[in-house]
Amino acid sequence: MWWLKNIYAVDPSGSCGKRDILIREGKIEANAERLSPEEVAERAGGEPVESLNGEGKYLFPGFIDAHTHLREPGQEAKEDIASGAAAAVKGGFTSIIAMANTEPPVDSRGLVEFVRTQGARAGLARVYPLGTVTKGMRGRELVEMLDLKEGGAVGFSDDGHNLQNSEVMRLALEYAKLTGLPIVSHSEDENLACGGAMHRGKAAARLGLKGIPSSAESIMVARDLMLAAETGGKIHLAHISCRESVRLIREAKERGLDVSAEVNPHHLLFTDRDVDLFNTSLKVNPPLRSEEDQEALLTGLLDGTLDMLATDHAPHVWEEKARPFAEAPFGIIGLETALAAVWQRLVVPGKLSPKRLAEVWSLAPARRFGLPGGTLRPGSPADLVLFDPEWRERITSDSLASKAQNTPFLGQELQGFPTLVWVGGEPVLRGRQLCPAGDGVRHR
Amino acid sequence: MRMFKDLLGLEGLSPDEIRHILQTAKPMKEVLLRPVKKLPTLRGKAVYTLFYEASTRTKTSFEMAAKVLGADAVNIGVSQSSVNKGESLLDTAKTLQAMQTDLIIIRHAASGAAGFLARHLEAGVINAGDGQHEHPTQALLDLFTMQEKLGDLRGKKVIIVGDVLHSRVARSNVWGLTKLGAEVVLAGPPTLLPPELSVLGVKLSYDLDRELPGADVVMALRLQLERQQAGLFPSLREYSRSYGLDRARLRATGKETLILHPGPMNRGVEIASDLADGPQGMVEEQVTNGVAVRMAVIYLLMGGTTNVVA
Numbered sequence: 246m247w248w249l250k251n252i253y254a255v256d257p258s259g260s261c262g263k264r265d266i267l268i269r270e271g272k273i274e275a276n277a278e279r280l281s282p283e284e285v286a287e288r289a290g291g292e293p294v295e296s297l298n299g300e301g302k303y304l305f306p307g308f309i310d311a312h313t314h315l316r317e318p319g320q321e322a323k324e325d326i327a328s329g330a331a332a333a334v335k336g337g338f339t340s341i342i343a344m345a346n347t348e349p350p351v352d353s354r355g356l357v358e359f360v361r362t363q364g365a366r367a368g369l370a371r372v373y374p375l376g377t378v379t380k381g382m383r384g385r386e387l388v389e390m391l392d393l394k395e396g397g398a399v400g401f402s403d404d405g406h407n408l409q410n411s412e413v414m415r416l417a418l419e420y421a422k423l424t425g426l427p428i429v430s431h432s433e434d435e436n437l438a439c440g441g442a443m444h445r446g447k448a449a450a451r452l453g454l455k456g457i458p459s460s461a462e463s464i465m466v467a468r469d470l471m472l473a474a475e476t477g478g479k480i481h482l483a484h485i486s487c488r489e490s491v492r493l494i495r496e497a498k499e500r501g502l503d504v505s506a507e508v509n510p511h512h513l514l515f516t517d518r519d520v521d522l523f524n525t526s527l528k529v530n531p532p533l534r535s536e537e538d539q540e541a542l543l544t545g546l547l548d549g550t551l552d553m554l555a556t557d558h559a560p561h562v563w564e565e566k567a568r569p570f571a572e573a574p575f576g577i578i579g580l581e582t583a584l585a586a587v588w589q590r591l592v593v594p595g596k597l598s599p600k601r602l603a604e605v606w607s608l609a610p611a612r613r614f615g616l617p618g619g620t621l622r623p624g625s626p627a628d629l630v631l632f633d634p635e636w637r638e639r640i641t642s643d644s645l646a647s648k649a650q651n652t653p654f655l656g657q658e659l660q661g662f663p664t665l666v667w668v669g670g671e672p673v674l675r676g677r678q679l680c681p682a683g684d685g686v687r688h689r
Numbered sequence: 690m691r692m693f694k695d696l697l698g699l700e701g702l703s704p705d706e707i708r709h710i711l712q713t714a715k716p717m718k719e720v721l722l723r724p725v726k727k728l729p730t731l732r733g734k735a736v737y738t739l740f741y742e743a744s745t746r747t748k749t750s751f752e753m754a755a756k757v758l759g760a761d762a763v764n765i766g767v768s769q770s771s772v773n774k775g776e777s778l779l780d781t782a783k784t785l786q787a788m789q790t791d792l793i794i795i796r797h798a799a800s801g802a803a804g805f806l807a808r809h810l811e812a813g814v815i816n817a818g819d820g821q822h823e824h825p826t827q828a829l830l831d832l833f834t835m836q837e838k839l840g841d842l843r844g845k846k847v848i849i850v851g852d853v854l855h856s857r858v859a860r861s862n863v864w865g866l867t868k869l870g871a872e873v874v875l876a877g878p879p880t881l882l883p884p885e886l887s888v889l890g891v892k893l894s895y896d897l898d899r900e901l902p903g904a905d906v907v908m909a910l911r912l913q914l915e916r917q918q919a920g921l922f923p924s925l926r927e928y929s930r931s932y933g934l935d936r937a938r939l940r941a942t943g944k945e946t947l948i949l950h951p952g953p954m955n956r957g958v959e960i961a962s963d964l965a966d967g968p969q970g971m972v973e974e975q976v977t978n979g980v981a982v983r984m985a986v987i988y989l990l991m992g993g994t995t996n997v998v999a
Contacts (some may be wrong), residue, residue: 263755446885447885448888450885450888451700452822453800453820453860454822455821522805568799568805569800569801570800571800595858689889
């Protein structure tokens with residue numbers, strides 16, 4: 246049993262403050278303002294107690310990342326489920342949702358179960374698969390959504406491709422009602438985005454790069470919201486990047502649609518003005534947009550228009566990114582750096598409270614995708630993050646657990662990291678070192 | 690004066706640095722016009738041209754410039770090289786480095802490709818056109834041509850007309866001209882002149898005829914036929930009616946306006962033959978000056994000073 250003493254606990258489903266917390270048999274045993282040694286001994290029932298002084302540290306429910314690309318099966322040179330799950334716990338994520346655009350895409354129950362099994366074998370973060378929406382991500386026939394759900398899929402997405410055919414999107418929203426799971430939309434009009442390398446605006450005009458206009462996203466957001474309204478379907482909008490989309494989502498929520506939306510940390514931390522022709526780790530889709538867009542995204546995240554943060558962790562091998570900007574693939578890795586960067590640049594300056602951080606990166610994804618977690622209530626699974634706001638670390642290719650290094654923070658020092666992470670009551674990260682379960686299948 | 694290894698664009702150069710290059714090109718042009726056009730200056734130096742996009746005049750111009758200066762110019766035919774076997778730009782660059790290249794002249798469809806090479810190579814790099822980004826030697830030869838005819842460019846009005854959006858020539862010219870104090874107007878249809886081009890800091894106009902009065906120079910950009918297929922303008926006919934240069938239209942300037950074109954020309958589309966071949970047409974002059982300006986750039990990048998060429 247663990248006894249965390251006098252720690253600042255941030256419970257997005259309750260309150261925040263100094264607490265004593267007990268972890269026993271994989272669950273949160275107690276969460277109280279103060280516990281006496283007698284009470285603790287009684288609760289332990291003879292079990293040895295490992296106690297820890299939490300002074301100056303934060304305790305969060307494990308962070309949950311709703312958007313990661315783990316590249317397995319098929320593209321293991323970029324990442325695999327074990328390395329992705331390792332990166333996750335190093336960054337404070339106890340649960341991650343794996344996108345389905347692998348090779349082959351996760352469009353059958355067998356593949357859904359494979360992803361879950363690989364996650365359990367890694368024994369680090371919990372790995373939840375998304376299934377594709379259509380077979381082979383070809384945008385035509387729907388997958389066997391009921392079967393995929395039984396296999397463990399928590400939603401459906403053709404992310405990376407957009408469903409350009411509106412009728413297929415409509416049918417997907419209708420049919421997914423049978424599962425109660427959301428359709429995750431990568432909202433992008435391929436004709437408007439075609440060939441672009443960065444946000445269409447003055448920075449692109451100066452650099453001579455073809456731009457991706459905001460309308461490439463907002464038009465599809467508008468379409469998806471119309472279809473969600475018409476069908477009553479459940480939709481989650483991935484990686485929202487521009488102010489027009491925020492406005493559309495705000496209106497849709499006022500009308501009571503079953504819509505949720507995410508924003509990626511890089512869209513809150515960088516703009517198109519940070520892009521130059523050589524730093525391909527800032528090449529991402531949707532692209533880094535203007536300062537006005539960035540403001541609208543933060544406002545949206547604070548007022549609840551945008552429900553959650555998600556990294557869109559998109560690993561690539563170094564050679565792919567070591568190309569001229571226009572030719573490099575899109576994507577930024579985020580699992581190991583996103584929490585620290587958001588902490589440093591948004592939480593420390595007071596733009597985002599620790600509680601809102603836990604709401605948008607733990608509670609909201611747990612609720613939307615039906616996952617355990619997002620709370621510090623007694624009886625909940627002990628997926629927990631002990632966060633040290635003073636811990637500093639330089640991000641280098643050697644320090645990263647991910648196989649990839651396409652992060653704009655490479656070579657920089659960040660401050661604020663998890664120093665102890667539990668999944669199901671077991672430590673998986675201790676003193677910044679991974680400690681995977683030796684006995685294989687640990688979770689569930 | 691800063692010492693450079695590379696020439697990647699004009700955006701990062703100071704007005705004095707641009708003037709220095711143009712000044713150096715003057716004696717180079719004299720050498721070029723001699724019966725025996727050969728200098729020993731760069732004897733034993735190896736200059737490679739690496740062109741990923743089709744080009745005749747620019748590539749030949751660079752080769753000529755290098756040879757007049759006494760360097761060995763080697764052309765790497767991209768279509769016959771291992772590039773076709775999937776070799777990355779970085780690996781190609783490293784291979785050239787290993788051959789002890791002194792200078793690489795690259796044209797590539799990706800903006801930033803020349804800068805990318807420069808970052809990975811000890812050898813010097815000249816950008817001979819990278820995507821829609823910059824084509825610095827083209828702008829330098831345009832500046833040289835204008836200066837030769839007009840003298841100081843301060844306060845001179847220069848109109849660049851056509852497909853500005855996709856034009857690296859236009860971008861480099863805007864930086865160069867504004868640094869030398871000229872007034873620049875970019876003209877073209879809205880689809881080829883989107884509002885974000887205001888970042889270049891010069892006037893944008895859809896109405897060429899309204900801008901013509903007082904123009905000292907009008908530069909027509911080459912119109913790529915595939916832009917019509919992409920729906921950027923309805924037809925060459927309609928384009929030509931609003932933006933094609935001909936003698937009648939040019940009367941509106943009220944001056945002996947110089948007509949420039951980076952070539953190759955679509956005669957009868959962006960420029961009428963009588964204008965291109967007439968006394969105001971600078972196209973052939975530009976080609977000659979192109980060799981001189983490229984000699985100057987190669988010479989300066991290889992560590993030369995202005996007074997060696999005598």
